Amino acid sequence: MDRLAVIIATRGRPALVRAIVDWLGAQTRPAERIIVVGTQPADIAALPEDRPGLTVRIGPAGLPRQRNDGLRLAGDAYDGIVFFDDDFVPSRFWLEKAVDTFRAHPDLAALTGTLIADGIKSPGIALDDALARVAAHDAALPRPGAGLDGRFGPYGCNMAFRTAAIRGLSFDERLPLYAWLEDSDFGGQILRRGGRTARAEALRGIHLGHKAGREQGLRLGYSQIANPLYLAGKGTLPLPVAANLMLRNVTANMVRALASEPYVDRPGRLKGNVVALRDILRGRLAPERVTQL
Template sequence: MKDVLVICTRNRSADMVRCLESLLQQRRMPLKVLVVDSSDTNETADLSEEFRSQKGLPFLEYVHTAPGLTLQRNVALRMVRGEFDVVHFVDDDVELEPGYIDELLNAFEKDASLVGAGGLIKGGNRTKASLVARLGGRDSVHPGKVLPTGFNIGAHETPFDVDVDWLPGCSMSFRLEMIDGLSFDERRVGYAIGEDADFGLHARTRGTLRHVHSARLHHHQSPVNRHKRPLIVRMAVAHRWSLAADHPVRVRRAMVVYGTLTESANYLLRFVVSRSHDRLWWECCVSGVAGLLDIARRRA
């Protein structure tokens, strides 16, 4: 099975070193590594050339693009379609365990209905679903689900294989023939929150998506290029509203509003009960409401 591993990156050359070093330890190497970079400097280009010419990755190809995660992913898809059977997308701040690629390819080879697969993510920050969060439509005891509110639940460290609705962007592989014609939504610009859930729901209409627990990686979650939490809360509201527009059977607008309001109420409660009245929770509460107001203004 011919496969290519894609790393979309921006200004994270230090994180890329660890990612590429872990790639060298794979039991089964991809036929090609494609680095799609939108950095402001030449550091990632120089690093890619070093690994290509000196450190054992002669099949590494580097390309520079305009910034934007969805744009970069689409550039990669256009470059690899028709040449490979499987594309692996991983983030630049992950560290692959030696069997990662081998286990994913085994899953594709064993199940012809498998359109996509992702691995077990260590460091995914997945916590046990509380009753309050479940009643608020923000969490579930079932891993890998996209809920009617638009909140997407990761499988992350689930210690068994399970079919899912979406694959996390730091660990998602697809059978290229089965996603022919699909692309990432470039209306989701910059940090492009939720592009993985949106693409996963589209891909799931073509076949099965699966969390493969034996394919393992560590997500170190680099602080570079990450937004502050209140801004992510506000952006997430727009993401969930977009899911309701594009996947109305799975996600419903009324439920998006409900989930956002219960989330804001939860942040408000945290602010009230915290001894120091941590303003982070207040800002997150306000951001959720602001996200709903953004939607209302656009619809007016």
């Protein structure tokens, strides 16, 4: 694997995406190309368009659409494609170890990393804190282990793919907006082709979990029901997994609705769950319906 492209979809976080792009300059094995896809000029206003190796574009909003735009821009010019969220801080060894792992395992189609911390389950992690923690981690463990866990598929904030293994695949644009579970669907498409996916111990980083720019409340609650059922019907998410996800989310929203975490709109999510369940009874449940809420 000789050439890498990193694709970052961004929306509403111009300063943050600039910081992440700058941080990628410290990789021990830099990418040949960084592609940032925003939804409006303000999203990419902080990025220097004349920076060598950086491609900046504006396209239709929606995570799958933006990632597909990135894939089209990359084409077949790169042996590997890496997706980072605009709030993910990778170890400076991330790209180097991804290339090493793909070379050591020719049957691997996709890799995802092992998180030092994930702010999506909390109010979020400050960028400066994450940068310091990742730098300290790299200093303490300059050459992390190479263990693989094949039970895991790609996790959207940090995932890498062998280009040859995903040729002709795309992120499902029926999953609009923030597109919950679009990573699981993409991984499921790879598995149906007979590709192998794994989580790598060597690929470390911190997901800030910033809430700005994400879909919350009512819409996310609807997607918590609509998206798993749609993907189960499509065959990219096993039905037992889809059922477990829905049950866990509805239960959590019910239990915590009266005493919601300050960073989570549990009442809104629960309302979205109820709207989706009603749509099932009416025969009109569809992931796209979230855009009408």
